[in-house]
Amino acid sequence: MEFDVIQGDIAAQSADALVNAAGTSLRMGSGVAGALRRRAGEEINDEAMERGPVELGAVAVTDAYDLDAEYVIHAAAMPHYGDGEATAESIRDATRNALERADELGCESLVIPALGCGVAGFDLVDGAAIIGDEIAASEPNSLTDVRFVAYSDEEYETIRATTGAAEQSEMNDNGAAGR
Template structure:
């Protein structure tokens, strides 16, 4: 990979190609070693660094999925709380709209 692998909690930026965005900020919330499970700290770090990178890129908005859940093994509700807390506590310089993205499976 040209941009990876990236360290746990770190981010990498790519072009958004056909998406309705300028960038995609990829955040490493789960390790590629050990048991592969996300931790509270890895979710917080990945979320905060995503926000920081968006500010660095002069983005006005960002949408962040609930990192570390699903395959990474972190409980969805707890992961959502962590992501939302990091968004709420972040003091942006250019971001005026930060949202979480709740992915739900249709049953």
């Protein structure tokens, strides 16, 4: 499946589902979770906490409340805050499970951040490669629009270079087929 790398605030994105970079407790503290909580309202944190804790790599779904989405898929790519860091396996599992859950929900569009690469401490280049590989390998039934969102300029350029999105964009600009 093809996907786009975009830059912006995940909480300002419009899609059927937004993915939260969660810890296993599903408590929405800082980073992506904090941005989503601030825009959605405190009810999202309450509902997420009711659904947790979950296993590392697992997902839980809540309403999106005041976000421009129907669902938030909380993907536990990292242990509960302070209990360790994300791993390649936890990022791979969380990404795969988020994609599968979005498809099960009948979502056509999904926005996903660099799971495990912020406060969870995983290397952005390695994490972006894992997430990009999982998105590209996904064979969904309903999901057709996946956007890999980066917040900062540096994160955006790193993700684009790592996932080959920069090359795909250049190829498409020249009239050649994308991947």
